[in-house]
Amino acid sequence: MLRATWRGLPAKRHEAGWEPGLVVPAADGSPLITDHYFPRAEGDFPTLLVRSPYGRGLPWSAMYGILFAEQGFHVVLQSCRGTGGSGGAFDLWRNEAVDGRATVSWLRGQPWFGGTLGTVGPSYLGYTQWALALEPPPELKAMVVQVGLHDPHALFHTDGALRLENALAVGVGMTYQHQGMAPFVRATLRLQRRLRAVTTAQPLRGAYVSALGGEVPWLDGVMTHPDAEDAYWRGASLAEPAERLRVPTALITGWHDALADQTFGQYDRLRHAGCETALLVGPWTHTSALQRGWPEVFTESLAWLRAHLYGDPSGLRPTAVRVHLGGENAWRDLDDWPPARAATPWYPTPGGHLTQQAPTDRAPLASFRYDPADPTPSLGGPLLSRTAGPRDNGRLEARDDVLTFTGPVLTEPVDILGPVSARLSISTDTGHADVFTRLCDVDAQGRSVNVCDGLGRLRTTDAAPSQVTVPMSATAHRFAAGHRIRWQISGGAHPRYARSTGTGEPPADATAFTPVRITLHTDSALLLPRDSGPM
Numbered sequence: 001m002l003r004a005t006w007r008g009l010p011a012k013r014h015e016a017g018w019e020p021g022l023v024v025p026a027a028d029g030s031p032l033i034t035d036h037y038f039p040r041a042e043g044d045f046p047t048l049l050v051r052s053p054y055g056r057g058l059p060w061s062a063m064y065g066i067l068f069a070e071q072g073f074h075v076v077l078q079s080c081r082g083t084g085g086s087g088g089a090f091d092l093w094r095n096e097a098v099d100g101r102a103t104v105s106w107l108r109g110q111p112w113f114g115g116t117l118g119t120v121g122p123s124y125l126g127y128t129q130w131a132l133a134l135e136p137p138p139e140l141k142a143m144v145v146q147v148g149l150h151d152p153h154a155l156f157h158t159d160g161a162l163r164l165e166n167a168l169a170v171g172v173g174m175t176y177q178h179q180g181m182a183p184f185v186r187a188t189l190r191l192q193r194r195l196r197a198v199t200t201a202q203p204l205r206g207a208y209v210s211a212l213g214g215e216v217p218w219l220d221g222v223m224t225h226p227d228a229e230d231a232y233w234r235g236a237s238l239a240e241p242a243e244r245l246r247v248p249t250a251l252i253t254g255w256h257d258a259l260a261d262q263t264f265g266q267y268d269r270l271r272h273a274g275c276e277t278a279l280l281v282g283p284w285t286h287t288s289a290l291q292r293g294w295p296e297v298f299t300e301s302l303a304w305l306r307a308h309l310y311g312d313p314s315g316l317r318p319t320a321v322r323v324h325l326g327g328e329n330a331w332r333d334l335d336d337w338p339p340a341r342a343a344t345p346w347y348p349t350p351g352g353h354l355t356q357q358a359p360t361d362r363a364p365l366a367s368f369r370y371d372p373a374d375p376t377p378s379l380g381g382p383l384l385s386r387t388a389g390p391r392d393n394g395r396l397e398a399r400d401d402v403l404t405f406t407g408p409v410l411t412e413p414v415d416i417l418g419p420v421s422a423r424l425s426i427s428t429d430t431g432h433a434d435v436f437t438r439l440c441d442v443d444a445q446g447r448s449v450n451v452c453d454g455l456g457r458l459r460t461t462d463a464a465p466s467q468v469t470v471p472m473s474a475t476a477h478r479f480a481a482g483h484r485i486r487w488q489i490s491g492g493a494h495p496r497y498a499r500s501t502g503t504g505e506p507p508a509d510a511t512a513f514t515p516v517r518i519t520l521h522t523d524s525a526l527l528l529p530r531d532s533g534p535m
Contacts, residue, residue, distance in 0.1 A: 008295040010302060012070035014039035020056075024078065024106045026099050030087035034103075037065035037075040038112065046116040046141075046309035047074040047107065051100060051128035053083040053090060055178035063294070064121065071302055072310075074112055078103060080128065083178040090174065092218040093152050093236050096131035104137045115139050118309050120301055122146035122290055123259070124174075130238035130266075136247055142308035143249040144301040147257045147289050150266055151237040155259065156222045159457045159470075161434055162498040162507050164199055166258060169384040171212050171219045187213065199495035203509045224508045242269035248276040250304040252297055254284025255326060255452070256389045258382045261473055264419075267337060278304065278316075279337055281323040281476070285388035325415070326390075326451065327441060327478035338418035338474060341529035345423070346485065348405040348524055354487055355407070359522040362425060362465065366520050368401045370433065370491025370500065372513035376401050378496035380450050381438075382473065393440055393448040397488060403520060406442060407485040414479040418529030420452050420472040422487070425521035427465040433458055433516050434500040436493045437470050439526065440486040441479055448486055451477050455497055459504065465521045487526045491518055 019036040026032050035056050039045055050064050056077050068075050081099060082090030107113045117139040119129040126148020132140065149155060156167050168191060176187040191198075194211040201207030205224060209215055225232040242249075249270055253263035260281070270277040280300050284293040303315030321334040346354050348365055370376065376399065380391030397404050422437040438453035456470035479485055492500050498507035502514030 006294050006298070009067070009298060010071065013072050014041045014070055016040065016066045016069035018065070024103050026081060026088065027102045028088070030081050032078055032081060032087070032099060032103065033085040034076055034078040035061070035065060037069035037077065039069055039072050044114040045072050045074050046118060046305075047076060047113055048118050048120050048305070049100075049103060049107070049132070050075060050077045050119070050121045050125060051080055051096070051103070052077065052121065052125050053080040053174055053178060054124070055079065055084045055180065057180060059290070063290070063298075067298065068120070068302075073118075073305070076103070076107065079178060083174075090218075092174070092222070093127065096128045097134050100128060100132035101135065101137070104132070104139065116141055116309050118142040118144070118305050120144040120146070120305065122148060123286070124149055126150065127152075127238065130241055133241040133245055133247060134238065136245070140247050142305055143247055144252070144304050145249065145263070145266070146252040146297055146301065147254065147259055147286050148251070148263060149259055150239060150242070150262055152222065153228045153233045153236055154262060157226050157228070158455055158497075160226050161455055161457055161500075162204075162223060162226065163496065164204070164494075164498040165378070165496045166384055167219065167223055168195070168198065168208060168211070171208060171216050175212060175216055195495065199498070202511045202513075204498060205508045224506070226506055239265065239269060242266045242275070243273055245270060245273060245275045248304070248308045250278045250280070250300065252280045252282075252289065252300060254282050254286070254289045254293065255324070255475060256285040256380075256382050257289065258286045258384045258388070260382060261471075264337070264474060271336070277320065279321045283324045283326060283329075285382070286384050287386070288389070323417075323476040325476050325478055327480055327483075332476065338529065339531065341418045341531060343421070343527040344530045345525040345527055346407065346487065348487065348520065348522070352403075352405055353407070354405040354485060354526070362521050362523045364427070364519050365522045365524075366403050367517055368403060368491070369515055369517050370401055370502075371515045372499045372502060373515075375494035375499045376436070376490040376492050378493035381453055381493070381496065383496060390449045390451075393438075393450055393488065397448055401490055403489040405487045410479055410481050410483055410485075412481050414485070415477070415531040416479070416528050417476045417531040419474045420529065421527045422454070422470045422472060423525045423527060424456065424458075424468050424470060425465045425523045426458055426460065426468065427463055427519045427521065428460045429517040430502045430514055431460050432500070432502055432504040433460070433518050434492050434497065435468070435470065435518065436490045436497070437472060437526075438488040439472060439475070439528075440488055441477065442484040442486045444482045451475050453493075455493065465519070485528075489520060491516065
């Protein structure tokens with residue numbers, strides 16, 4: 001059945017066995033319920049630890065338990081405390097390091113554990129891997145972090161703006177997925193029905209209760225603490241282990257993964273630390289990497305684990321980095337990421353044009369009114385929900401509160417590889433604004449499709465413009481001959497981000513919203529890392 005669902009999976013090496021419902025004692029005695037999958041064969045096999053708050057049933061049992069056991073691994077699939085029958089209370093991020101160490105201590109007493117350990121898993125299952133890497137046990141020989149999390153604050157906030165849709169999606173997933181697919185699907189559908197009411201409530205605090213079926217204390221906490229330096233977030237970010245890690249670590253993400261920037265950050269830290277690492281970036285969202293992208297993700301993961309747990313490097317590719325080139329539907333192997341590319345500025349001009357000719361002044365160029373009562377809607381992009389990914393932006397760009405600047409028709413392909421950003425010069429009439437900026441590819445028929453984007457928050461004084469540089473994630477994308485490059489600018493993307501209040505008041509407690517006039521000035525620029533190397 002698995003191979004009918006995902007064509008191209010490697011042939012299995014062994015039949016898989018299953019030992020469910022094992023009890024692993026946490027350091028405080030809480031029972032951590034664990035399933036053990038194993039090859040039905042004689043011999044010593046490495047062990048993979050997979051710690052999850054999402055339950056141990058489908059799809060995790062099949063994708064991680066059975067498939068990896070068939071390839072010659074013991075797989076320990078464990079429910080995090082407070083989920084899937086495990087004891088204690090789930091508290092986002094706070095218990096994963098100590099519980100991971102307790103599980104390794106238990107493994108040392110199992111007769112089938114040979115002392116060679118790897119970890120693998122996506123999303124929060126990536127966080128549990130980084131938690132173990134805080135004090136990596138000597139048995140840990142390899143990690144594979146797929147569309148993984150290491151910084152909870154960055155999942156929920158950017159530059160002081162609340163990633164509202166992410167917060168609600170994580171709330172549903174953490175609360176219901178470990179209960180089984182049926183409760184999870186019902187909760188997801190209920191959230192979809194009530195999404196508008198929840199995301200436009202004044203204040204936002206507590207509005208999710210009707211959609212999630214009750215209070216979720218950790219969700220209240222993450223929504224109401226926008227400052228990464230707040231004591232609430234102390235110990236949450238696991239960026240630090242990557243700065244000194246020596247465990248070979250493979251990283252996998254997608255261009256429209258909500259956690260892509262976290263993956264790029266960890267890759268950079270690992271490389272600077274001299275840690276052996278590899279990076280795969282596909283044409284995926286957070287969820288599609290584990291669906292249509294699973295054959296590539298599984299094959300990459302298996303090759304890394306076999307290389308470092310079995311001493312078999314035959315499946316490894318010759319370069320550290322492989323990225324999917326959008327617009328060309330091709331893969332490109334690179335020695336590193338990002339490639340060394342100078343950013344080329346593109347400037348907005350009157351009439352909605354985009355040019356490489358630098359302006360001679362800082363004059364006002366174009367303006368629009370952002371109204372929180374009719375917020376600019378979000379469309380596609382790096383989300384956790386099913387609406388993520390590339391989308392036709394035509395209806396969005398037809399709104400009065402969206403500016404677009406479009407370059408000339410390209411006479412030859414233009415490849416963009418690396419981080420994209422916007423250098424904005426903005427003035428406002430209220431002193432506070434969010435600015436959403438997006439790169440789009442416009443084809444010969446005029447269809448505008450999003451490539452990457454970002455949001456920044458700024459404060460202005462008087463009528464003078466303020467300058468802010470907004471990171472727009474990274475991309476590997478080919479703008480084909482006959483296409484055009486488009487820069488899209490607006491005052492938000494709701495409900496992906498909570499509405500800008502126009503006053504600077506945190507959105508979780510805001511009850512008053514003020515429309516804002518946002519004016520773009522001519523010295524703004526879209527910065528694109530153009531690739532001029534050989535194809």
